[in-house]
Amino acid sequence: MNPYNPIIHDRRSIRLKGYDYSQTNLYFITICCDNKICRFGKIVDNEMLLNNYGKIAFEAWAKTPNLRPQVELDVFIVMPNHIHAILKINDNPSMGELPSPNNTTIDGKHYEINDRRGVLHTPYIMIDDKQSPLRSPSQTLGAIVRGYKSSVTKQLGLIGFKAKLWQANYYEHIIRNEDSYQTLTEYVINNPLKWIDDKFYRP
Secondary structure, X not given: OOOOOHHXXXXXXXXXXXXXXXXXXXXXXXXXXXXXOOOOEEEEOOEEEEOHHHHHHHHHHXXXXXXXXXXXXXXXXXXXXXXXXXXXXOOOHHHOOOXXXXXXXXXXXXXXXXOOOOOOOOOOEEEOOOOOOOOOHHHOHHHHHHHHHHHHHHHHHHOOOOOOOEOOOEEEEEEOOHHHHHHHHHHHHXXXXXXXXXXXXXX
């Protein structure tokens, strides 16, 4: 396993050239609050406690498959200032067999990804969520993220939130095999346990 390299793992980059982000695959995404401000709650005794904003963020993500039937949700968590999620887009059955999503709930909770320094053996890519897709805009990963961010922003606005909520871009990682899937799933589940060491940590 390669050591964690902040230059590689946190680099800003355009979308992976030539890759169709509407095709069937498993994806890991991280969506951050603007300036990493903690908007969604706090970690207490190694567990994430959602405030009202966090509950809205959680429920909006959970409802994604109702709005986009091509999407299957896997493990995810709303952290104080970011969200980690694994999802599957089912739009191209010719892609072949993929790692099977693990829909088992652990202790009745959904979890996120911690910063285990070296757990990501392939780079993050930070992509602009306003980029034009290669195929139908409603089917791409970027469209899914844009729709989610917009929904949460509108709902928070209805209860008086006026500040900028989201960072403009988001991080994504294409999950290409079972080992990567298992590694990222553990990364999500263990995140609250190591919040103080997380690169997104804010006191």
